[in-house]
Amino acid sequence: xxxxxxxxxxxxxxxxxxxxxxxxxxxxxxxxxxxxxxxxxxxxxxxxxxxxxxxxxxxxxxxxxxxxxxxxxxxxxxxxxxxxxxxxxxxxxxxxxxxxxxxxxxxxxxxxxxxxxxxxxxxxxxxxxxxxxxxxxxxxxxxxxxxxxxxxxxxxxxxxxxxxxxxxxxxxxxxxxxxxxxxxxxxxxxxxxxxxxxxxxxxxxxxxxxxxxxxxxxxxxxxxxxxxxxxxxxxxxxxxxxxxxxxxxxxxxxxxxxxxxxxxxxxxxxxxxxxxxxxxxxxxxxxxxxxxxxxxxxxxxxxxxxxxxxxxxxxxxxxxxxxxxxxxxxxxxxxxxxxxxxxxxxxxxxxxxxxxxxxxxxxxxxxxxxxxxxxxxxxxxxxxxxxxxxxxxxxxxxxxxxxxxxxxxxxxxxxxxxxxxxxxxxxxxxxxxxxxxxxxxxxxxxxxxxxxxxxxxxxxxxxxxxxxxxxxxxxxxxxxxxxxxxxxxxxxxxxxxxxxxxxxxxxxxxxxxxxxxxxxxxxxxxxxxxxxxxxxxxxxxxxxxxxxxxxxxxxxxxxxxxxxxxxxxxxxxxxxxxxxxxxxxxxxxxx
Amino acid sequence: xxxxxxxxxxxxxxxxxxxxxxxxxxxxxxxxxxxxxxxxxxxxxxxxxxxxxxxxxxxxxxxxxxxxxxxxxxxxxxxxxxxxxxxxxxxxxxxxxxxxxxxxxxxxxxxxxxxxxxxxxxxxxxxxxxxxxxxxxxxxxxxxxxxxxxxxxxxxxxxxxxxxxxxxxxxxxxxxxxxxxxxxxxxxxxxxxxxxxxxxxxxxxxx
Numbered sequence: 001x002x003x004x005x006x007x008x009x010x011x012x013x014x015x016x017x018x019x020x021x022x023x024x025x026x027x028x029x030x031x032x033x034x035x036x037x038x039x040x041x042x043x044x045x046x047x048x049x050x051x052x053x054x055x056x057x058x059x060x061x062x063x064x065x066x067x068x069x070x071x072x073x074x075x076x077x078x079x080x081x082x083x084x085x086x087x088x089x090x091x092x093x094x095x096x097x098x099x100x101x102x103x104x105x106x107x108x109x110x111x112x113x114x115x116x117x118x119x120x121x122x123x124x125x126x127x128x129x130x131x132x133x134x135x136x137x138x139x140x141x142x143x144x145x146x147x148x149x150x151x152x153x154x155x156x157x158x159x160x161x162x163x164x165x166x167x168x169x170x171x172x173x174x175x176x177x178x179x180x181x182x183x184x185x186x187x188x189x190x191x192x193x194x195x196x197x198x199x200x201x202x203x204x205x206x207x208x209x210x211x212x213x214x215x216x217x218x219x220x221x222x223x224x225x226x227x228x229x230x231x232x233x234x235x236x237x238x239x240x241x242x243x244x245x246x247x248x249x250x251x252x253x254x255x256x257x258x259x260x261x262x263x264x265x266x267x268x269x270x271x272x273x274x275x276x277x278x279x280x281x282x283x284x285x286x287x288x289x290x291x292x293x294x295x296x297x298x299x300x301x302x303x304x305x306x307x308x309x310x311x312x313x314x315x316x317x318x319x320x321x322x323x324x325x326x327x328x329x330x331x332x333x334x335x336x337x338x339x340x341x342x343x344x345x346x347x348x349x350x351x352x353x354x355x356x357x358x359x360x361x362x363x364x365x366x367x368x369x370x371x372x373x374x375x376x377x378x379x380x381x382x383x384x385x386x387x388x389x390x391x392x393x394x395x396x397x398x399x400x401x402x403x404x405x406x407x408x409x410x411x412x413x414x415x416x417x418x419x420x421x422x423x424x425x426x427x428x429x430x431x432x433x434x435x436x437x438x439x440x441x442x443x444x445x446x447x448x449x450x451x452x453x454x455x456x457x458x459x460x461x462x463x464x465x466x467x468x469x470x471x472x473x474x475x476x477x478x479x480x481x482x483x484x485x486x487x488x489x490x491x492x493x494x495x496x497x498x499x500x501x502x503x504x505x506x507x508x509x510x511x512x513x514x515x516x517x518x519x520x521x522x523x524x525x526x527x528x529x530x531x532x533x534x535x536x537x538x539x540x541x542x543x544x545x546x547x548x549x550x551x552x553x554x555x556x557x558x559x560x561x562x563x564x565x566x567x568x569x570x571x572x573x574x575x576x577x578x579x580x581x582x583x584x585x586x587x588x589x590x591x
Numbered sequence: 592x593x594x595x596x597x598x599x600x601x602x603x604x605x606x607x608x609x610x611x612x613x614x615x616x617x618x619x620x621x622x623x624x625x626x627x628x629x630x631x632x633x634x635x636x637x638x639x640x641x642x643x644x645x646x647x648x649x650x651x652x653x654x655x656x657x658x659x660x661x662x663x664x665x666x667x668x669x670x671x672x673x674x675x676x677x678x679x680x681x682x683x684x685x686x687x688x689x690x691x692x693x694x695x696x697x698x699x700x701x702x703x704x705x706x707x708x709x710x711x712x713x714x715x716x717x718x719x720x721x722x723x724x725x726x727x728x729x730x731x732x733x734x735x736x737x738x739x740x741x742x743x744x745x746x747x748x749x750x751x752x753x754x755x756x757x758x759x760x761x762x763x764x765x766x767x768x769x770x771x772x773x774x775x776x777x778x779x780x781x782x783x784x785x786x787x788x789x790x791x792x793x794x795x796x797x798x
Contacts, residue, residue, distance in 0.1 A: 207626050
């Protein structure tokens, strides 16, 4: 392996001394990456527990849930969830999952750990900002969780916090007092953390690439994190002022989002002239790109991992980067499709509908590239490979329903139903989770120097894969049958015949959630007792596999690599190991 | 450490294939600090663009938009901020030469002008408050306070950056100055000027 003495080789800070600097307030991108992943793990456990509570209540609305009364004496007095508390659980589930899991893990977590190594740098461009980014995010999480313990409970206006109910205060119901204020504060703080992170990702990618690491040679995961940072930089820059305005409406008496003459809970609200639609525009200008902030790192992870196990180069690598760039650009032109029912000029609806349909083109091309990559390959069915295939499967399943929802006339019927719940859980949540699982199984040996258990990994995959289809596929039928979402129970109306299907979904959700214990056990046990991992257990090409497992403090032992190859050198004719690493000085691929 | 598979076999008589030469990917001096400031400029611009669009929408949403005269001190503050950019540019020219400490007085002057600007903005708030125009009085006053407060916070951030440069400069003790950090701080400071001029124009038009 060649080494370079470049400006990037000069480390920004000395190795940490002492426990706090080493493990808590660390400047090392690898520690910060693991901190993000640990935070996401805690968040996903809470988020999943909340979904269990909701699902149990939907299936058996009068069933008391032991211990719940202690968490919320008002929301679940006898352990039975009130409709208002159901909305709080829904709001917190979505907020925790979208912000602190789907953004924190695949983007901030894996990105922090691997982006600098994959470009051959020793750390992020601004390590102090990086540390601040994590701890700001952590504070945001604590602020959000603290709302569980305030007197009237957490916010209940959904993760979208639609005004005016999110803006008027406690007149709008339990949870709309301090709980909603804490929600807005938490998201504002979260935005600051993500802006610090995006700034670091972009500067590191542009300025700290090692010698030879041209843009064309950058790994696809790095491309994905870079593009995601650009999206985040713009999206969170809009959500932050929106949250500030929302907070001012709540605590300072302004009227940005609250109209005049609004009577809530028999009280005339002391505001005038605000526009609730303004909040929706600002929120969804962030909200739709947020979908891609969650999913594009999964694109990068799958595009990096699939060729490793297919032992074939990725099909159309430049096309893939082009697709991700196109998706990033188009993501800012489609926000209005979330607002077809919010009172929109039909011509505006058409303007948002067309780019929404167009954005399926790069997404479809990317999917075809993955399928083309594995076509004819002797695929190694390892756990990370399985999760990549699962990613493609659920992404296609969720993407197909997007075609229907993109059309205003069809969306009018489906928008408030479980069809939408099925759509976004498949295409955004489950797909992103499969990307996270694929990344975890793939990079765990590098991060901890130990292998995860493959048998447990495969059990985890199959149970999860079958489970998510059992949970979310029937929701399409619920939606088509007119089953509205956000309702806490369906006992006394036309939806009663659908209760058995709800019970099936609940049982599937409980079992799929329980299957995650296999992952948790594997994760913890392998961290301490897994077999020692070699430096390159998967015979992969990118720079992280050129260094030790786990990497040293400065990533390359004081010798930054020189890159002579692209990340796609698999199936090289005549090569004993059929691949050429990026930092290899040996001959390039001959085709 | 795992390295690489063995080289591919070449046909007999053919020249052996060579590794692609490493290509230069960056300029001779990558400046992450300046890149970071450009990225920060992009994101700050986006935030203020979002607020501007919010103001335009809100102004036309209801007939409660109340026009008022901007406090005259804002124009004085504008001159102070512009002057600070000139003093900073001059300080930078001096600091990039040796001895760098020659630029120190102009850097202090920039800091003083920056503080004067922030103080002036607070005085503008007090003048508005004396007229009975508070944050919640009208949407126009609300946007005025929001814009000026957020800009003021960013200026304070810039002052923090200049203090950092000042500390580095004093530590350099006559040697080469912290040119990269100074360049980044200067870029940011000039952007604060441009941003303020933009805000002044839209506030004049809308408020």
